[in-house]
Amino acid sequence: MSEKKGWGSTVAGWFIERDEPVVQAEPDFGDTPEAAPPPPTIDYTTPSPTQAVFQTPPPPATGGQVDFVAVFTAAGVDDEEQQRVARTTDLLRSLPADTDAAVKKQIVEASLKAFGVPIEKIIEATVEEIQALDGYIRNGAADNEKLIQESDARIKQYEEEVKNIRAVMQQSVDEQQNLIKVCNDKKLEVQQVFVFFGQVRVVKVVKALPKLHDPSDQSAAGK
Numbered sequence: 001m002s003e004k005k006g007w008g009s010t011v012a013g014w015f016i017e018r019d020e021p022v023v024q025a026e027p028d029f030g031d032t033p034e035a036a037p038p039p040p041t042i043d044y045t046t047p048s049p050t051q052a053v054f055q056t057p058p059p060p061a062t063g064g065q066v067d068f069v070a071v072f073t074a075a076g077v078d079d080e081e082q083q084r085v086a087r088t089t090d091l092l093r094s095l096p097a098d099t100d101a102a103v104k105k106q107i108v109e110a111s112l113k114a115f116g117v118p119i120e121k122i123i124e125a126t127v128e129e130i131q132a133l134d135g136y137i138r139n140g141a142a143d144n145e146k147l148i149q150e151s152d153a154r155i156k157q158y159e160e161e162v163k164n165i166r167a168v169m170q171q172s173v174d175e176q177q178n179l180i181k182v183c184n185d186k187k188l189e190v191q192q193v194f195v196f197f198g199q200v201r202v203v204k205v206v207k208a209l210p211k212l213h214d215p216s217d218q219s220a221a222g223k
Contacts, residue, residue, distance in 0.1 A: 053128075053135045061140065075132030081125035088112065088122050 058074040059067050072082050091111055095104050112119060194202050 053131045054139075058132075058136055058139065060143075066136070071136050072129055072132050075128065075135065077125065077128045077132060081121075081128060084117055084122045084125045085129055087115070087117065088126075 053075045055076045056074045058071045069082065073079075088108070091108055092104070095107065099107075109119060112122065
Protein backbone atom coordinates (compact mmCIF):
# COMPACT_ATOMS: atom_id res chain seq x y z
CA MET A 1 0.00 0.00 0.00
CA SER A 2 2.76 2.49 0.92
CA GLU A 3 4.51 1.77 -2.39
CA LYS A 4 1.36 2.57 -4.35
CA LYS A 5 0.80 5.74 -2.37
CA GLY A 6 4.41 6.78 -3.00
CA TRP A 7 4.06 6.26 -6.73
CA GLY A 8 0.74 8.08 -6.62
CA SER A 9 2.47 11.16 -5.20
CA THR A 10 5.25 10.87 -7.76
CA VAL A 11 2.87 10.63 -10.70
CA ALA A 12 0.78 13.50 -9.35
CA GLY A 13 3.96 15.59 -9.40
CA TRP A 14 4.19 15.07 -13.15
CA PHE A 15 0.94 16.98 -13.71
CA ILE A 16 2.07 20.61 -13.90
CA GLU A 17 -0.66 23.22 -13.72
CA ARG A 18 -0.27 26.22 -15.98
CA ASP A 19 -1.70 29.71 -15.46
CA GLU A 20 -4.32 29.19 -18.15
CA PRO A 21 -7.03 26.60 -17.44
CA VAL A 22 -6.18 23.20 -18.93
CA VAL A 23 -8.62 20.30 -18.71
CA GLN A 24 -6.75 17.22 -17.52
CA ALA A 25 -8.07 13.69 -17.88
CA GLU A 26 -8.61 11.95 -14.58
CA PRO A 27 -5.37 10.04 -13.84
CA ASP A 28 -5.72 6.29 -13.40
CA PHE A 29 -3.71 4.93 -10.47
CA GLY A 30 -4.74 1.32 -10.95
CA ASP A 31 -6.42 -0.52 -8.12
CA THR A 32 -5.25 1.89 -5.42
CA PRO A 33 -8.26 2.28 -3.10
CA GLU A 34 -7.40 5.81 -2.08
CA ALA A 35 -8.75 8.63 -4.23
CA ALA A 36 -6.11 10.12 -6.50
CA PRO A 37 -4.80 13.43 -5.15
CA PRO A 38 -5.48 16.50 -7.28
CA PRO A 39 -2.56 17.68 -9.42
CA PRO A 40 -0.51 20.11 -7.29
CA THR A 41 0.62 23.50 -8.51
CA ILE A 42 4.40 23.25 -8.77
CA ASP A 43 7.12 25.39 -10.23
CA TYR A 44 8.65 24.35 -13.55
CA THR A 45 12.08 24.25 -11.89
CA THR A 46 10.96 21.76 -9.23
CA PRO A 47 11.73 18.22 -10.40
CA SER A 48 9.67 15.27 -9.23
CA PRO A 49 11.48 12.67 -7.09
CA THR A 50 12.81 10.37 -9.82
CA GLN A 51 16.14 8.64 -9.96
CA ALA A 52 19.01 9.50 -12.28
CA VAL A 53 17.94 8.36 -15.73
CA PHE A 54 20.71 9.37 -18.14
CA GLN A 55 22.70 6.63 -19.81
CA THR A 56 25.02 9.12 -21.51
CA PRO A 57 25.73 12.78 -20.64
CA PRO A 58 22.96 14.97 -22.07
CA PRO A 59 23.95 18.04 -24.11
CA PRO A 60 24.15 21.34 -22.22
CA ALA A 61 21.52 23.97 -22.87
CA THR A 62 22.86 26.74 -25.10
CA GLY A 63 21.39 30.17 -24.57
CA GLY A 64 18.47 28.67 -22.71
CA GLN A 65 17.60 26.43 -25.68
CA VAL A 66 17.29 22.68 -25.09
CA ASP A 67 17.80 19.91 -27.64
CA PHE A 68 14.98 17.74 -26.35
CA VAL A 69 15.58 14.92 -28.81
CA ALA A 70 19.19 14.64 -27.64
CA VAL A 71 18.10 14.84 -23.99
CA PHE A 72 15.55 12.05 -24.42
CA THR A 73 18.05 9.95 -26.37
CA ALA A 74 20.64 10.37 -23.61
CA ALA A 75 18.01 9.07 -21.17
CA GLY A 76 17.47 5.96 -23.29
CA VAL A 77 14.20 7.05 -24.91
CA ASP A 78 14.54 5.72 -28.47
CA ASP A 79 13.18 7.31 -31.65
CA GLU A 80 10.08 5.10 -31.75
CA GLU A 81 9.12 6.03 -28.20
CA GLN A 82 9.67 9.71 -28.92
CA GLN A 83 7.51 9.45 -32.03
CA ARG A 84 4.70 7.89 -29.99
CA VAL A 85 4.64 10.84 -27.63
CA ALA A 86 5.02 13.34 -30.48
CA ARG A 87 2.10 11.84 -32.45
CA THR A 88 -0.09 11.93 -29.36
CA THR A 89 0.73 15.54 -28.50
CA ASP A 90 0.20 16.58 -32.13
CA LEU A 91 -3.18 14.87 -32.09
CA LEU A 92 -4.14 16.63 -28.85
CA ARG A 93 -3.13 20.01 -30.30
CA SER A 94 -5.20 19.39 -33.40
CA LEU A 95 -8.42 19.13 -31.39
CA PRO A 96 -10.48 22.28 -30.72
CA ALA A 97 -9.72 23.76 -27.32
CA ASP A 98 -13.38 23.73 -26.30
CA THR A 99 -13.77 19.98 -26.95
CA ASP A 100 -15.21 18.17 -23.96
CA ALA A 101 -12.53 16.25 -22.05
CA ALA A 102 -14.39 12.94 -22.27
CA VAL A 103 -14.99 13.39 -25.99
CA LYS A 104 -11.38 14.40 -26.53
CA LYS A 105 -10.20 11.27 -24.73
CA GLN A 106 -12.43 9.06 -26.87
CA ILE A 107 -11.20 10.69 -30.08
CA VAL A 108 -7.56 10.39 -29.13
CA GLU A 109 -7.79 6.80 -27.94
CA ALA A 110 -9.75 5.75 -31.03
CA SER A 111 -7.24 7.44 -33.33
CA LEU A 112 -4.26 5.86 -31.60
CA LYS A 113 -5.86 2.42 -31.69
CA ALA A 114 -6.55 2.92 -35.41
CA PHE A 115 -2.86 3.58 -35.90
CA GLY A 116 -2.02 0.48 -33.88
CA VAL A 117 -0.33 2.45 -31.09
CA PRO A 118 -0.81 0.81 -27.64
CA ILE A 119 -1.92 3.32 -25.00
CA GLU A 120 0.31 1.67 -22.39
CA LYS A 121 3.37 2.15 -24.61
CA ILE A 122 2.51 5.84 -25.04
CA ILE A 123 2.20 6.30 -21.28
CA GLU A 124 5.46 4.44 -20.75
CA ALA A 125 7.29 6.64 -23.26
CA THR A 126 5.74 9.77 -21.74
CA VAL A 127 6.93 8.73 -18.26
CA GLU A 128 10.44 8.21 -19.63
CA GLU A 129 10.44 11.67 -21.22
CA ILE A 130 9.13 13.29 -18.02
CA GLN A 131 11.85 11.55 -16.01
CA ALA A 132 14.45 12.68 -18.53
CA LEU A 133 13.27 16.29 -18.24
CA ASP A 134 13.28 16.11 -14.44
CA GLY A 135 16.80 14.67 -14.50
CA TYR A 136 17.88 17.39 -16.93
CA ILE A 137 16.50 20.04 -14.60
CA ARG A 138 18.37 18.51 -11.67
CA ASN A 139 21.59 18.33 -13.68
CA GLY A 140 21.20 21.96 -14.69
CA ALA A 141 20.53 22.99 -11.09
CA ALA A 142 23.61 21.10 -9.90
CA ASP A 143 25.78 22.66 -12.62
CA ASN A 144 24.37 26.07 -11.83
CA GLU A 145 25.07 25.66 -8.10
CA LYS A 146 28.61 24.50 -8.86
CA LEU A 147 29.16 27.51 -11.13
CA ILE A 148 27.84 29.89 -8.47
CA GLN A 149 30.07 28.38 -5.78
CA GLU A 150 33.15 28.48 -8.00
CA SER A 151 32.37 32.03 -9.14
CA ASP A 152 31.80 33.14 -5.56
CA ALA A 153 35.16 31.64 -4.56
CA ARG A 154 36.85 33.45 -7.45
CA ILE A 155 35.16 36.74 -6.51
CA LYS A 156 36.41 36.37 -2.94
CA GLN A 157 39.87 35.57 -4.26
CA TYR A 158 39.82 38.66 -6.48
CA GLU A 159 38.46 40.79 -3.64
CA GLU A 160 41.31 39.61 -1.44
CA GLU A 161 43.77 40.36 -4.24
CA VAL A 162 42.30 43.84 -4.70
CA LYS A 163 42.53 44.33 -0.94
CA ASN A 164 46.21 43.34 -1.01
CA ILE A 165 46.88 45.63 -3.99
CA ARG A 166 45.23 48.55 -2.21
CA ALA A 167 47.31 47.79 0.87
CA VAL A 168 50.48 47.87 -1.25
CA MET A 169 49.35 51.16 -2.82
CA GLN A 170 48.64 52.67 0.59
CA GLN A 171 51.98 51.43 1.90
CA SER A 172 53.72 53.10 -1.04
CA VAL A 173 51.89 56.38 -0.37
CA ASP A 174 52.77 56.21 3.33
CA GLU A 175 56.41 55.47 2.52
CA GLN A 176 56.51 58.37 0.07
CA GLN A 177 55.07 60.70 2.71
CA ASN A 178 57.65 59.47 5.18
CA LEU A 179 60.39 59.91 2.55
CA ILE A 180 59.35 63.52 2.05
CA LYS A 181 59.37 64.13 5.79
CA VAL A 182 62.78 62.60 6.51
CA CYS A 183 64.30 64.27 3.45
CA ASN A 184 62.92 67.65 4.47
CA ASP A 185 64.21 67.09 8.00
CA LYS A 186 67.65 66.33 6.53
CA LYS A 187 67.45 69.43 4.33
CA LEU A 188 66.83 71.55 7.41
CA GLU A 189 69.86 69.95 9.00
CA VAL A 190 72.06 70.53 5.93
CA GLN A 191 70.79 74.07 5.43
CA GLN A 192 72.54 75.03 8.63
CA VAL A 193 75.75 74.98 6.56
CA PHE A 194 74.24 77.52 4.16
CA VAL A 195 73.21 79.72 7.02
CA PHE A 196 76.69 79.51 8.54
CA PHE A 197 78.58 80.46 5.36
CA GLY A 198 75.95 82.81 3.97
CA GLN A 199 73.87 82.82 0.85
CA VAL A 200 76.21 84.92 -1.26
CA ARG A 201 79.10 82.48 -0.90
CA VAL A 202 76.84 79.49 -1.51
CA VAL A 203 75.54 80.98 -4.77
CA LYS A 204 79.09 81.72 -5.90
CA VAL A 205 80.17 78.12 -5.29
CA VAL A 206 77.12 76.72 -7.06
CA LYS A 207 77.80 78.73 -10.19
CA ALA A 208 81.44 77.71 -10.24
CA LEU A 209 80.81 73.97 -10.10
CA PRO A 210 79.54 72.30 -13.31
CA LYS A 211 77.86 69.46 -11.46
CA LEU A 212 75.76 71.91 -9.49
CA HIS A 213 73.06 74.06 -11.02
CA ASP A 214 70.76 76.83 -10.01
CA PRO A 215 67.27 75.38 -9.36
CA SER A 216 65.81 78.43 -11.08
CA ASP A 217 67.65 77.57 -14.30
CA GLN A 218 64.91 75.81 -16.30
CA SER A 219 67.25 74.63 -19.06
CA ALA A 220 69.50 72.93 -16.54
CA ALA A 221 66.54 71.46 -14.72
CA GLY A 222 65.28 69.89 -17.94
CA LYS A 223 68.54 68.05 -18.62
